[in-house]
Amino acid sequence: MTNQTHSITPDQSERNLLKAERVTLILETLATLYPNPPIPLDHRDTYTLLIAVLLSAQCTDERVNQVTPALWQLADNPYSMSQQSVEDIQAIIRPCGLSPQKSKAILKLSQILVERYDGEVPDTLDALEELPGVGHKTASVVMSQGYGVPAFPVDTHIHRLAQRWGLTNGKNVAQTEKDLKRLFPKERWNDLHLQIIYYGREHCSARGCDGRVCFICRTCYPKRKHPKKTIKP
Missing domain, CATH: 1.10.340.30 (Hypothetical protein; domain 2)
Structure with a gap:
């Protein structure tokens, strides 16, 4: 990925980010990549x-x-x-x-x-x-x-990425949903749910990234030396 807008300073790039910094990076990166995320399921009503x-x-x-x-x-x-x-x-x-x-x-x-x-x-x-x-x-x-009611549906893919990004302890999808709702502003929930799904498919898939490959994983955890093992729900 190129031409991404984020707020990482040279000092931050040499260390693992704090949770608040990770949240900011994720929000800015996903908003840049997917400003108007479409609903992936075709439907009429x-x-x-x-x-x-x-x-x-x-x-x-x-x-x-x-x-x-x-x-x-x-x-x-x-x-x-x-x-x-x-x-x-x-x-x-x-x-x-x-x-x-x-x-x-x-x-x-x-x-x-x-x-x-x-x-x-x-x-x-x-x-x-x-x-x-x-x-x-x-x-x-x-x-x-x-x-259009704010909600944060969590599937296995969002559950996996939330663990890779250090946003939840990964016990189950119910806990992951609570953690994500607590970390991200309510007005972003609906778009963010879709943005994470699209990012996971394109950049941080189960086989394409192990917590050290994609932009968000690399930037959040530059010091991560081993694959991030995720707990399945």
């Missing part, structure tokens, strides 16, 4: 976003985007989806993995949206988490990317 995020569990966004056009042809709203069979839904989403569970969840949550919410996706975290197949991370993504 909050309902299709919800379904796409549900499908993305243990599946790549790219694969989800390949599958959802056919699913939207079958049904792109809860009223239509609630009338489909589990078998027809599963036949389309099979490439995403976990298709038996996901197809049942899609049908059931669509029926619940029709019966309880007049076909609308609820706009509270608690209500979303009560839907079949919707965990805390999925609900947080819908709140942040669908409704």
Whole structure:
């Protein structure tokens, strides 16, 4: 990476940065690289976003985007989806993995949206988490990317980078989420969640960086001599 804007002085470049300095570096670097991060999952509205995020569990966004056009042809709203069979839904989403569970969840949550919410996706975290197949991370993504409510969804990739950057102790994704929310300004959460995902894919992937390779890792920890071992959630 070149032409990056950051606030590292010559003195800082010779030592591992303090946590506050790392936070500043991360915010400035990611804002420069990804000033307007797009939502990686193709969707038409909050309902299709919800379904796409549900499908993305243990599946790549790219694969989800390949599958959802056919699913939207079958049904792109809860009223239509609630009338489909589990078998027809599963036949389309099979490439995403976990298709038996996901197809049942899609049908059931669509029926619940029709019966309880007049076909609308609820706009509270608690209500979303009560839907079949919707965990805390999925609900947080819908709140942040669908409704613009500040949230910080943490997946395994963000969990890994947060450990490499010394922002969390890495015990689990719930603790990582709390730590990141405490460190970063609330108004940056929604963009930052996406920015970290894009940075992880392009510069600090599981195999492409071991905590000593990418710009942020090198700058935060110039004295790191050994690969950073991360704790899986």
